[in-house]
Amino acid sequence: MARKNQKAPWEPEEEIIWVSKTEMKRDMEELQKLGEELVALKPNVLEKFPLSEELYDAIKDAQRFKNEARRRQLQYIGKLMRHQDAEPLQQALDKVRNKHSQATAVLHKLEQLRDRVVEEGDTAIADVLELYPHADRQRLRQLARQAVKEKKAGKPAKAYREIFQIIKELNDEEY
Structure with missing residues (x-):
């Protein structure tokens, strides 16, 4: 004879999870x-x-x-x-946030490349041409020399910004 408070062996035990x-x-x-x-x-x-x-x-x-x-x-x-x-919503929101931070990281990378072009000259321009083969070497060299002159003379950094725009356009064409 089976006891009243014993469960039959074929009935699965349910685990009750209490949430405060x-x-x-x-x-x-x-x-x-x-x-x-x-x-x-x-x-x-x-x-x-x-x-x-x-x-x-x-x-x-x-x-x-x-x-x-x-x-x-x-x-x-x-x-x-x-x-x-809520999980798919959270993932989509994370993706939107991450897209912004990825774009910021790309811009920082391009700024560093621009700084190298101005400081190092031909060696950095060679690296730019390696990354973007269809870049205009002559124009980059000209702008790099002009940026150095502007910096020494204390003039506004017009060539410096133009180098960034060229590199950014090259990067946008690539992707």
């Missing part, structure tokens, strides 16, 4: 912060996100609202996000 009220509030606040970041995005960037129609409309409304109405709308967006998987 504080943890639930923390999760809701994170979703609301994610919603705030989505509201801060421009409409053309927002269209690329995997949003439900209801959530998209709520975000568009929040972008129009001010003060208290905006606060309430952000809470509503957080509520809507509880019923939607």
